Amino acid sequence: MNTKLTILGFNSAIPTINSSPTAQLLEISERHFLIDCGEGTQVQLRKAKAKFSKINHIFISHLHGDHCFGLPGLISSFRLLGRETPLNVYGPKGIKEMLETIFRLSETNKGFEIVYHELNSKNSEKIFEDNKVEVYTIPLEHRIYCNGYLFVEKPKERHLNMDEISKYPEIQSCDYHQLKKGKNFILKDGFELKNETLTTNPTPSVSYAFCSDTRYSEKIIPIIKKVDLLYHESTFLHDLKEMADYTGHSTALEAATIAKKAEVGKLVLGHFSNRYLDTSVFQVEARTVFENSFVPTILQEIYF
């Protein structure tokens, strides 16, 4: 399965008829990670034909409404759909109080456990790891405590070269596991077969960096260096640079500069101010600095 990012919403601040506030669904190594959850995200997930039951981890960048006000409704729907699996919610300190206050007053019987992972560090930290993926925070500079998230696939297993392996009847299927991990194979006569002769290189691992609301900050460059795909907000064009600084946001030109300096593969822009009726202007500005920049359409699926 390819890695897929679905853009569920990319509006800043106010939802509109044709778009939604920030939310993305990342499908990576068979994991389904929801990133930010503005109002209306559950309907966007339905439009994207996403399976609610596969979402076990939700990462919230910050507590401004356009990034998290869809969470109470989504979690209520999880319960109504009969969910029993625990749900992991990562976000700034305070997210637990916000959600639990709402659920207490609305008498929402969740019926499943929410495992809160509240964040307050100003340094990048590993917040999730399993056998296939790691997730790190990317501390951002906004008006309120805010993190981006870096998703990294672990190195994958090497592919078996069955043409070569079949030449050695001594190699049994129970040995494949070690071969995939890169181990050499020692024949009974003591001869050591190099792994490179029995396997081929693994499918490359990919990485994705989500950089939500932030001022231009070169501090993030070492963390996101050479990711395959970078989402970086670009609320304004560069002629409104002062407005961007004042409100804790970036311009398209700044997003592209970060992408270039971090040597990323591709840049997706988003969080466009509603003042721009034609969002293609962001792509034009960004490409003056970093050619592989683009503005997504709503519900676009980006494979990488």
Add this chain to the structure above:
Amino acid sequence: MNTKLTILGFNSAIPTINSSPTAQLLEISERHFLIDCGEGTQVQLRKAKAKFSKINHIFISHLHGDHCFGLPGLISSFRLLGRETPLNVYGPKGIKEMLETIFRLSETNKGFEIVYHELNSKNSEKIFEDNKVEVYTIPLEHRIYCNGYLFVEKPKERHLNMDEISKYPEIQSCDYHQLKKGKNFILKDGFELKNETLTTNPTPSVSYAFCSDTRYSEKIIPIIKKVDLLYHESTFLHDLKEMADYTGHSTALEAATIAKKAEVGKLVLGHFSNRYLDTSVFQVEARTVFENSFVPTILQEIYF
């Protein structure tokens, strides 16, 4: 201006691609009252081309998510749009804690005052009155504290009969105000002109009763007696009467029975369970009891 009810959403529980949870906009005597505010209501208001700035009163029936989770986002948008006018929010005790917790943690600077009117009475009470309209609570029987709302236009002014008035030069335009209120006019010679000769009957006043989530309850009948328009939830058809009782909801047949016993003008159904793909079945069932029943379409404008 006619009285207009816009159905912004009528889903129960889970929002879908083609519908939204409960929310209605009532335009009565130039007032714009928002009734319930499920997730996505602000987008529905945009689709209905409603003017956000005209909404100064929001009535929330109960704190289940499908009736109030759109409120934090709507209020945030009010702020972003530069609102300064105070906003009155009516709803169950707890609504203030819910909203203020969210706004504190999301660092939402509202920039305008929210006047909370928290309700906890089990009896019907007048909660709003100005020179044209009165609003009363309708205590309902749900799993959680819940009120419907009754909106009543005050008697309107009588219309001037200018053909008659022009026969009496003594009557000046400064006298019209008293004539519209029904007062007789005394000529200088002491002769009293009856008001009925100088004016005609006023435009009839209208009334609307919103009965959100509730079990079948005849206790509401005296409160909603003879309203012009009744909204009564009908989550299920009557073959699921047990389910309706268990979950604190009504069937279409029950809603129609209430409409008939209360002698209302017209019944609008809503809050349909997602299990029914074709909602016209509710209308068919209700009409077996009360002919003037109907199922609205989304964003339908009902004039009365």
